[in-house]
Amino acid sequence: MNDTHTHADSSQGLPSFSDWMAQVQQRTESALAGVLPDPAIAPARLHEAMRYAVLGGGKRVRPLLAHAAGELAGASAADLDRIACAVELIHAYSLVHDDMPCMDDDVLRRGKPTVHVEFDEASALLAGDALQTLAFQVLAERPLGADPASQLAMLTQLAIASGSRGMAGGQAIDLAAVGRKLGREELEFMHVHKTGALIRAAVLLGARAGGALGEGELDRLDHYAKVVGLLFQVVDDILDAEADTATLGKTAGKDADHDKPTYVTLLGLTEAKRLADEMLDDARRTLRPLGARALRLEQLADYVVHRSF
Numbered sequence: 001m002n003d004t005h006t007h008a009d010s011s012q013g014l015p016s017f018s019d020w021m022a023q024v025q026q027r028t029e030s031a032l033a034g035v036l037p038d039p040a041i042a043p044a045r046l047h048e049a050m051r052y053a054v055l056g057g058g059k060r061v062r063p064l065l066a067h068a069a070g071e072l073a074g075a076s077a078a079d080l081d082r083i084a085c086a087v088e089l090i091h092a093y094s095l096v097h098d099d100m101p102c103m104d105d106d107v108l109r110r111g112k113p114t115v116h117v118e119f120d121e122a123s124a125l126l127a128g129d130a131l132q133t134l135a136f137q138v139l140a141e142r143p144l145g146a147d148p149a150s151q152l153a154m155l156t157q158l159a160i161a162s163g164s165r166g167m168a169g170g171q172a173i174d175l176a177a178v179g180r181k182l183g184r185e186e187l188e189f190m191h192v193h194k195t196g197a198l199i200r201a202a203v204l205l206g207a208r209a210g211g212a213l214g215e216g217e218l219d220r221l222d223h224y225a226k227v228v229g230l231l232f233q234v235v236d237d238i239l240d241a242e243a244d245t246a247t248l249g250k251t252a253g254k255d256a257d258h259d260k261p262t263y264v265t266l267l268g269l270t271e272a273k274r275l276a277d278e279m280l281d282d283a284r285r286t287l288r289p290l291g292a293r294a295l296r297l298e299q300l301a302d303y304v305v306h307r308s309f
């Protein structure tokens with residue numbers, strides 16, 4: 001994969017990409033710490049498990065995408081913090097449940113023991129459940145976006161992206177596919193749902209929170225979000241095959257060990273990398289008509305491809 005980081009930000013007097021990213025990651029961490037229940041409040045063990053699952057780890061890719069799309073659409077930083085929290089809470093819940101013995105049965109996540117290992121299975125199940133409902137509470141409990149209709153649309157969009165026609169459905173397809181040979185289309189269908197739906201929701205909720213985009217521009221962001229969602233998974237498969245456990249902070253080589261179909265097993269490493277480059281080009285081309293306003297989204301697509309974990 002070619003490293004083609006853009007340096008346009010320094011020439012425009014904006015913070016560098018890494019400074020911008022660190023800022024969004026920090027404000028997301030504080031916002032999450034603020035919405036998660038205090039472990040001093042009963043039931044303390046459940047609240048501890050929820051905080052353990054969410055805080056102090058993760059790249060925060062979905063919050064970064066929500067902020068980048070929202071900044072482009074003129075959304076307020078306060079609204080974007082809530083959207084960033086909501087998508088990250090859903091993501092964290094999915095990781096907690098995915099790691100459980102009844103699914104992927106993993107012991108390491110974000111460089112530390114998984115929630116069911118650190119706590120116990122029942123706590124992990126409940127923590128995931130409570131993180132999911134907290135996401136919707138965060139979006140619903142105060143006015144958000146331009147008006148109640150757009151707030152309702154955001155709630156509906158996140159519910160669909162997380163449910164049986166989105167992430168949970170993708171996970172069901174994934175579980176049913178273990179040990180089976182999937183074709184390229186079936187693999188894509190699974191990832192569009194399992195990984196892509198929430199990434200797409202992050203971009204679209206961020207964009208919806210601002211009023212500055214026209215219909216055509218929203219369609220463009222939607223295409224970008226779909227491409228980046230799938231690109232994220234192609235790169236995840238490449239990293240799973242190439243990187244070590246210490247770098248990933250989760251067990252490396254799991255896909256092959258579990259006989260899971262991936263882009264690498266389907267296409268081979270070289271072709272999977274070529275596909276990632278092609279998709280990155282598609283994402284960049286899609287953003288071009290939006291001009292300099294789309295800089296952070298372009299940089300994020302680049303980051304998704306060139307990340308090391």
Ligand code: GRG
Pocket residue numbers: 057058059060061091093094095097098110167168171194195233236309
């Ligand atoms: C249990 C309903 C349910 C869904 C689980 C997303 C998912 C579905 C499972 C996660 C398993 C997995 C490894 C998926 C591949 C892509 C992915 C989502 C990786 C983890 O996301 P990152 O890299 O993680 O954004 P961090 O830790 O940086 O937040």
